Amino acid sequence: MTKHNSERNKIMRLLHTMLRVGNLERSLDFYQNVLNMQLLRRRDYPEGRFTLAFVGYGDEADHTVLELTHNWDTESYNLGDAYGHIAIEVNDAYAACERVKEMGGKVVREAGPMKHGTTVIAFVEDPDGYKIEFIQKKSGSDSVQYSS
Template sequence: MRLLHTMLRVGNLQKSIEFYTQVLGMKLLRQKDYPAGEFTLAFLGYGDEENNTVLELTYNWGVESYDLGKGYGHIAIEVPDVYETAAAIKAAGGKIIREAGPMNAGTTIIAFAEDPDGYQIEFIGENHIRK
């Protein structure tokens, strides 16, 4: 078994694709409309779907927003330098909601951003598991 993708429902597909590609540097791997179901799927990631876990964005036609609820946490992305990543996200127009620095109960350096729909993305420095 392997983890294939995480799915997020989005209210503006183009705005979300722009955020994940232009701000976070992912590639749009594929996109397809499903007229019979009135939805569009877009798959994005840092590598191909055959060898990597990717992100699936689902746009249900005519739905502009979702209640994120209290159960969802965040997506985590490993980066070489959390401070540089947070600065680059801000420079690209992204929203940092927790500045880079040590986590509150340890020494791992993290930062959090928010996508256009309010989903949180955590950035963790490389080799965090070995620390």
């Protein structure tokens, strides 16, 4: 990394991704109980008629998290075709899919090697239809690596 990029990284960091959800309690149940995320903070904004809840795998000071926004007067959203997915690293994509199914969740692509490669991936959907990719951690690796 160049010195310029290193200096820039000290002042910029990805904080969160926001998802609009139709039923906050249902979404919190999914992210906390199915995906094992922690509820980091939650706040109602009565005058604006919305609630924000932040979930993730660690403190916001060190981790990128998800912001779940619930607009009180909206039960569902049209996700359109621009949204892709959120990716989560897992130790075992097959076991992660089984857990999702056991908890009543929806697996939309069973665990297996990605097309044209060997990295094991799977896709599940949250209660609002947002896709979440599980990427199996390579053994002996500190983080996910795509391999062909």
